[in-house]
Amino acid sequence: MGERLLLRGNEVIAEAAIRAGCECYFAYPITPQAELLEHMARHMPRLGRTFVQAESEIGAISMVYGAASTGVRTMTSSSSPGISLKQEGISYLAGSNLPAVIVNVVRGGPGLGNIAPSQCDYFQATKGGGHGDYRMIVLGPSTVPEAGELTILAFDLADKYRIPVMILADGLLGQMMEPVELPEPVDLESLPAKDWAATGAEGRDPNIILSFDLGPENLKQMNLVLQEKYREIVNNEVRYEESDSQDADIVIAAHGTIARIAKSVVRMARAEGIKLGLFRPITLWPYPYEPLRALADRVDTVLTVEMSAGQMWEDVRLAVAERAKTPFYGEMGGVVPTPLTILNEVRKHAN
């Protein structure tokens, strides 16, 4: 680890991608992730790597498809409306078993919405925003240092499973600064060879990368391969954080920015005698259903808090399955709940 630097979330995601060996980055600018693109524009050419400001978001994700097909590490980033435009390309990446990293610095929606922080793209990210029976690994960083760590992990998981991986951040995480120790750059030579990539077929059989088969039986087989891969990911890659939960009567279930705000709420609640804990999914897909279910057996209440109308709440209720009460508190449209407003919700459910 290097020196401690004070950096924005957007810059840390960009720099971590560079250090993870991202060779090709394609994007179209949008607030609140502009600093991510700017960092890449500043540094990728200097490193002899590819930076393209595409003509559109659809252009950018299609370039990612092309670059990923050649086996290089590649990434695109945008914010909510721009990510909507990329959904077709993400489905194609998934169908073609291509590794890629997609960053969504979420803003208020729907439609053009606004540029304020939100978590309202959870459904789109975790339930398949594009067409077809596909999944994407979705990582939800809660702090600026973790945004860097999860970006490195995103590239590793993308390569390991040949799958698109999304970093689901939000405008607050993208804009805020926090001390961070950046990881050492990955040695690209040390990465496993991609013998499936389209690198030129001289002296070997061609590698074919596609996402279609006109025969239903063949396409079914392609789907079964995908489903087998998703089962493996569910078995191996669930990540979550549980804190102050040992003696808790009530836990907040929250991801990303809200989870870090909730850490302040836990301190405040405990100071007034409320035994509050926190359950934070780090992988939003695969969702940590089993750990949350086990926790629900020990507590009275799992209070979901989100910057949405209750999107992750559906996964919480699936996990808890009536083992505990599952109230919800959310804000929409870019409104960020403060620690006190969350504490007031907690008080309503405390004994």
Add this chain to the structure above:
Amino acid sequence: MERSVIIAGFGGQGVILAGKILAQAGMDDGLEVTWLPSYGPEMRGGTANCTVVLSDEPVGSPIVDQPTGLIAMNRPSLDKFEAMLATDGVVVVNSSLVDRTADRDDVRATYLPFNDLAASAGNPRTINMVALGAYLKASGVVPLETAKRAMSRMLEESGKSKLIDVNCKAIEEGYNAA
């Protein structure tokens, strides 16, 4: 202990940079810090502000309900944020532009003519450093020398070394006047 400050003013008064310098100084002093800007459309024409949290423990929320400090560079900033201040909080007010005193009697207020002090430091645009100096004295959150070193390094890194002297003078003006 956790301390937090909202630095607010008109766009162009340098509140964002003052916050960055404070956050950097806090980090250099061994504290955990967060810096959060207002980045919404309100920055155009209205008030700009940022929130800095400094703590000896990992910072949970970068958003604060009751900041322990407020730097009000103009009247709308005092009007908007005064009520939020924690009891015994510190408010540093730019009396060059704010024509009222604080309504609260449970906070510690310091009134200084930032614009005049910046002018006497040699550059009217250094009002943000005057304000930061005054806040450092009033709050004691990080030592003056640490903040000066952080500011000098940040100006140097952004190719503005020739502005270091005048900004050091401005931060001292604010500190000594408070």
